[in-house]
Amino acid sequence: MDLVLLLAEIFTVASAVIVAFHPNILYASVFLLFAFCGVAVMFLFAGADFLAGAQIIIYVGGVTILILFAIMLTQWLYKIKLVDIRNKMLLPGVLALGIGFFLYRALHQMALSLPKLTPEALDKFTATPKTALMGQALLGSYLLPFEAITILLLGALVGAVWLARPE
Amino acid sequence: MNHLLSFSSSLQGYLAVGAILFALGIFCVLTRKNAIGILLGIELILNAAGINFVAFSKFRTGLIDGQIVALFIMLIAAAEAAVALAVILRFYRLKQTIDADEASILRN
CATH class of the missing domain: 1.20.5 (Single alpha-helices involved in coiled-coils or other helix-helix interfaces)
Incomplete structure (x- = not known):
């Protein structure tokens, strides 16, 4: 079961990387759909069954389809690839890495200061609908x-x- | 491999995925010039916030309050996407482009 979760996390991160880096906005939004599906699986493993369903319905069925509609309606985008985003990637990249690292450190510190649940309580929480x-x-x-x-x-x-x- | 498996199913694994998604979203917002591309980045950021709430809800509190906040985040993201896309379509009709650099009407 842990292997499925690990694969879902790798899938989510890989899709998000493509969303951030792909020059064509159409492909980026299709991979956003895959990233949302991966996050839904992660929700499922965190005992959030209702949220996983809502994630599929609202994000995959609603938001992404809406974005795809908007891209189709402004369809000159098919031809023009956004090559200009390669010009200045250093400063945003450093900034994003810094923010991500800081966020992880801060939340990790916060997690250490909070009391842990016992494994039995964790299993019980995951199993409850x-x-x-x-x-x-x-x-x-x-x-x-x-x-x-x-x-x-x-x-x-x-x-x-x-x-x-x-x- | 076992180490990686136990990391992925721990709170830290969830926090790491959340932080990576957040960083990628920030990067997407900052680098893309296309207004819809910026919207994609914002969706990634909101999803990262939801992951963190759900992870803390499972691994630390054992209550569903975090999941309810994540649900609110989801609904706000849906409303935000609808309004943003309406604005983008309106802007496209006005200027025949959705390049965010062109949106400088208010700057004068």
């Missing part, structure tokens, strides 16, 4: 953020339709 628990939490202690996010989604939907309206 989360859908009912998350539903109860969303309509219980997280009711206010839940309502706020519904208003945000409605506003985003109306705003997007208004922005993309025909003349």
